[in-house]
Amino acid sequence: MGHIATLFPAISRRRLPLSRDQLMLLLAAINLLFLGLDTYLAHLVSGTIVLRETIPIYFGVIAGVILLLAGLIALRNRRLAVILGSIVFVSSILVGLLGAYFHIIRASLPHAPIGSRISVSLLIWAPPVIAPLTFSLVGLWGMSAALVEEPAGSGILRILGKYRIRLPYSKTRAYLMMVSLGILATLLSSVLDHARDEFRNPWVWVPMIAGVFGTVVPAGLAAIQKPTRMDVTIYIFTMLLLIVVGVVGAVLHVQVDLASQQVIVVERFIRGAPFLAPLLFANMGMFGLIVLVSPEEG
Amino acid sequence: MNSSNEQSRNNSLRLLILGLVAVIIVVGLTLVILSITQPDAAAESNEPVNVLANSDNECVVCHSKNTPGIVDQYGHSTMAAAEVICQDCHEVDEDYPDAVEHEGTFVLGTPTTAMCEDCHEAEVAQFNQSRHSLPAYVAYAGQETLSEEMLAQYTAVPEGGYIDDKIRARNSLHAIEGPAITHFACESCHNVGKPASDGSIGQCNDCHLRHEFSLEQARKPETCNACHIGPDHPQWEIYQESPHGIAYATGGDNWHWEAESGTLTVEDFPAPTCATCHLSGFGSTGTTHDVGDRLTWFLAAPISQRRPAWQDNAVRMQGVCAECHNKEFINDFYTAGDAAVEQVNAWVAESDEIIAPLVENDLLTAQPFDEPIDFVYFNLWHHWGRTAKFGSWMQGADYVQWHGAYEILHDRAELIEMVNDKLEGAGLEPIDPGPPGPLGE
Numbered sequence: 157m158g159h160i161a162t163l164f165p166a167i168s169r170r171r172l173p174l175s176r177d178q179l180m181l182l183l184a185a186i187n188l189l190f191l192g193l194d195t196y197l198a199h200l201v202s203g204t205i206v207l208r209e210t211i212p213i214y215f216g217v218i219a220g221v222i223l224l225l226a227g228l229i230a231l232r233n234r235r236l237a238v239i240l241g242s243i244v245f246v247s248s249i250l251v252g253l254l255g256a257y258f259h260i261i262r263a264s265l266p267h268a269p270i271g272s273r274i275s276v277s278l279l280i281w282a283p284p285v286i287a288p289l290t291f292s293l294v295g296l297w298g299m300s301a302a303l304v305e306e307p308a309g310s311g312i313l314r315i316l317g318k319y320r321i322r323l324p325y326s327k328t329r330a331y332l333m334m335v336s337l338g339i340l341a342t343l344l345s346s347v348l349d350h351a352r353d354e355f356r357n358p359w360v361w362v363p364m365i366a367g368v369f370g371t372v373v374p375a376g377l378a379a380i381q382k383p384t385r386m387d388v389t390i391y392i393f394t395m396l397l398l399i400v401v402g403v404v405g406a407v408l409h410v411q412v413d414l415a416s417q418q419v420i421v422v423e424r425f426i427r428g429a430p431f432l433a434p435l436l437f438a439n440m441g442m443f444g445l446i447v448l449v450s451p452e453e454g
Numbered sequence: 455m456n457s458s459n460e461q462s463r464n465n466s467l468r469l470l471i472l473g474l475v476a477v478i479i480v481v482g483l484t485l486v487i488l489s490i491t492q493p494d495a496a497a498e499s500n501e502p503v504n505v506l507a508n509s510d511n512e513c514v515v516c517h518s519k520n521t522p523g524i525v526d527q528y529g530h531s532t533m534a535a536a537e538v539i540c541q542d543c544h545e546v547d548e549d550y551p552d553a554v555e556h557e558g559t560f561v562l563g564t565p566t567t568a569m570c571e572d573c574h575e576a577e578v579a580q581f582n583q584s585r586h587s588l589p590a591y592v593a594y595a596g597q598e599t600l601s602e603e604m605l606a607q608y609t610a611v612p613e614g615g616y617i618d619d620k621i622r623a624r625n626s627l628h629a630i631e632g633p634a635i636t637h638f639a640c641e642s643c644h645n646v647g648k649p650a651s652d653g654s655i656g657q658c659n660d661c662h663l664r665h666e667f668s669l670e671q672a673r674k675p676e677t678c679n680a681c682h683i684g685p686d687h688p689q690w691e692i693y694q695e696s697p698h699g700i701a702y703a704t705g706g707d708n709w710h711w712e713a714e715s716g717t718l719t720v721e722d723f724p725a726p727t728c729a730t731c732h733l734s735g736f737g738s739t740g741t742t743h744d745v746g747d748r749l750t751w752f753l754a755a756p757i758s759q760r761r762p763a764w765q766d767n768a769v770r771m772q773g774v775c776a777e778c779h780n781k782e783f784i785n786d787f788y789t790a791g792d793a794a795v796e797q798v799n800a801w802v803a804e805s806d807e808i809i810a811p812l813v814e815n816d817l818l819t820a821q822p823f824d825e826p827i828d829f830v831y832f833n834l835w836h837h838w839g840r841t842a843k844f845g846s847w848m849q850g851a852d853y854v855q856w857h858g859a860y861e862i863l864h865d866r867a868e869l870i871e872m873v874n875d876k877l878e879g880a881g882l883e884p885i886d887p888g889p890p891g892p893l894g895e
Contacts (some may be wrong), residue, residue, distance in 0.1 A: 202536075202573070203575070203577070204573045206573075262536070267509035268504065268505045268507055268508070269503070269504065272503040347484070364480075365477050368476050368480045369476070371476070390470050416738075417738045417773065417776055419737075419773070421738060421740050423735050423741055424716060424717060427715065427716035428716065
């Protein structure tokens, strides 16, 4: 029984067309497709996309398509789908770590005088260090979704055939921690981005507040053995809040990018406020809501 | 029982309380951190870091001793911070045109546009389509020097291939003055569009000075002033006289010179510089490196004609204007500007009519610039005509009037007198164009 049943017991008697893990995999596939697009736009900022910058772009699109295909394959051959999914998700983790490495070295000045090699200012103005880790996060949650928990809530994941691993927590609690980590990453990206404008616009404090709140609440829910109705209510409210913050943020970013004459100038959308970035809050909110669905396999 | 209920309520609210406490702590801490780091950030922006200070790159190590100035400049550039190393721009293959052997490798002393194009493809493509490209070079070198491929590229540029007797006469100054002079004169500016041996065109670093490649430098009008100055195209002087130039002179120190390209607003530039109107992404107009992309007339021509697709160009320029000026103001300004161009066109056309009897009766020498009348005839369009037109569009009243229209009238009178002297000297009837006046009267 998922947390959602704590609040709405009637829901537990209804069967969704997709299981929680299938919803997770679908969301992961959509995420990778969007990450490919988002990375393409982000890497266009410098005017020319160099070879290593194309890795996440192609990977995001190809991985997203493979995952969607794997979802279809799973209907007939789950083992093959798990293998495909696992390859994609492990690769996604690696692509994220590689990207973070490339961004970190751009955020440092190794040959500058000692004391000037790393600074908060560099972290703010360099390519976002946290952003590539989104690939890793999607890889991590995708891996979790691809591996079946037997029995539900036990934390025992079936790898392949007879091989199993035991997690210290149930899959649900692991997901909640991932939601918390994902929101924290989103929060940090948002804060570093908005620091470029020195937080002069009062609106940019909203994602910070929502992000901090959104980081703490899922972590808290994960820590609680038996959440109450109020716990789940607050969690749902938090996830909905993140979805609203994400959508409103995207609208505000588009407004900033529109020229004063309400004309679309492509370079403003590429080099100005990243209009897809706020949707990461909404994405994490949706991820968080799916966690509440029953862990039972359909 | 009561105690148990209270505990249960507290448990129910624990997430809410935990979340709110965390928000308060983090927001408070952030405010403190921001307050503390603000002065540091200001200090950092005033003292850019030399990212090559401890570099072990062999070019940097050697040139730090031999030519420390350029190494220091490059160390403070954003290109160096972005890990573009000396070799990326200077090192070439042995068989590369103009390659020079240097310390066991082959280099170009001055990288060509082909190197810039590796990263700035769109910018180079825009530049190649501009007046700053081949047309600038052809103005002194002539199109005979171009390969077939370049000739095709040249004629594809709006300014390419446009040449009449007046332009031809102007271009002949290059041959008349000779290389000892033109090396420091014509070529200094017009080489901005000179082809390189590798087939690429132009010199990016004429506007983006090496080795800092600073946005501020490229955006400041003093950069354009290197060429757009003097009696034939005094845009620098006109700008200084204009309201835009006054805003720059009095408030420019506080403008955001290093703001991200493509995101500029009136908060960054409360008034425009040359770059804002002609090149920068601003308002509803995107960034370009084609200086003619927003212009409606060939103002530099003796008799100005509309540019191809001038209506589209006007939309782009007016997209910049509209950030500060309303539509009515802009339309009125364009109507007035067009009228000024037509007036100058009429005076220049009249000067052609004035001199026509000398041409018809073969009373002018074949060689340009060998008798006083050539200079008067030339100055009328090349100096005063163009100055009046530029002055009108850039709001430099003195340059429209005393350095423009007044000088045109002065030269007109002088031209009539010179023409009549020659006609009478040849026993022909003098001309009488009548008193000067505005178009249509």
